[in-house]
Amino acid sequence: MATALEDVGSRAIAQLDYVGSLNIQLWSTLRAMKSALPVVGNRYRWQATVRQVLQIGYDALPMISLMALCAGFILALQGAAELRRFGALHYVIDLVAIAFTRELGPLLTATAVSGRSGSAFAAEIGTMKVTEELDSLRVMALEPIEFVLGPKYLAALISVPCLSIVCSSFGIIAGGLFMFFSARLSPFLYFRYVLESIALRDVITGMIKCLAFATIIVHVSCLEGFRVRGGPDSVGRSTTSAVVKSTFFVILADSIFTAFFYFTGGH
């Protein structure tokens, strides 16, 4: 009994320690992020931010676009299969447009960024830890949070919403292709209906989710990197853990956001 209690207690403390570390890291990064900004910040940090934007955002464009096309097509097909029975095929337009703007755009983007860039962040920082590069930054009076994490976070805050817009656009385009081939609906009319079905609030909630997901992915992944202990094997473990934890927290946060926006009356 005592051992079981000890086990529960130590796990609870470990979880609290993890959440506390995430919070400390987040606030330290927000304080240090000024240096990553253009004009007012450090030129080299801004250059690093631009490089990260290219890696997180630009390099992920083909993958996100293809994923969104496939997901949009699947959603339209599945929706049409049911809606056709009620003679409501035109609601596929609303389904695809709203689902991608509010939900699927941010979520698919976050999943892709978590797998692609989150793992890379954890591996990069973990390797820097193992090879004493983080220590060498500290002894050069440079803070790893400012030097390594700041540019990554700012880049993710820029890239993830942009990728989400691209993702939603391609998802909606896939829906348009489906409607064109199945109902001979002209693309012009399709996009008119799409614009009518989306409200500004849908776009804003989607963007809020994107910013939250970017925060979760960067901080969970980087924390996994910073917590690497030992040798190269622990880098591998931290990479896996970064993807698993950040994806889990993204989905958890998404459900909380969705419930919040639903009950606050918007949807």
Next chain:
Amino acid sequence: MPIISIRGLVVEYEGRRILNDLNLDIEAGETLVLLGGSGSGKSTLLRQIVGLERPKRGSVTVKGVDITTCSLSELKKIRHSIGVAFQSAALFNSLTVEENVALPLREHTALAPSIIDLTVWMKLAVVGLAEFGKLHPQALSGGMKKRGAVARALSLDPEILVLDEPSAGLDPIVAAELDELILLLKQTFQMTVIVVTHKMASAFHIADRIAMLYQGSFSLVGTKDEIRASREPRVRQFLDRVPEELANPANVSAYFQRYLERKEAFL
């Protein structure tokens, strides 16, 4: 007044005592070699001297500032006067050798880019890497990486240079070149140099004083002659390269008996 003063330093990891009540003064301009076997606490002591870790008890005073209790901004100021070359070199793989050396100058000085380039070239020339500045660390040999790390440590013209096992894993010629480099730096720039090593020849070549660590305590701190003349068993064991089992004279006959038995068995 010593440039570095260590008083009653106790370091523990997970309840295990690594450094046990150490006291040491290091005078400005001297070369102190920290000698000791693997796991004796040399690198831990070094990390304390550069303020990478906080001790359980005791103080480390660098240039009159107790770095175990001072604020982060004070510690950063102190770190500007300390150059550190880690055992693994810890050069940033994403930067060229030139960029690695330029990093502290870009971050901590307002020098014009042309002056930084010139300074970097000079530092690389001192360590014999002037022609290799454009390469990334992955393209360098082990010895070149270590010299690159020394060049980076020298970039801000520090008063104190700390080298963690600079000749570990290097062939005797490259190791000898590094020893000559350390002597050159001391003579030319009157630096205080702290070198961690377990290579006796290197230690006796470069040291003004040698501090011998054994299981977290100093066995002896003295000049080269004092160390050579010492009858302290641990020092003698290290100097005479006696395996652990033979340190106890009662084990000697048993050791050789086993050796002869094995030899006979093979014959």
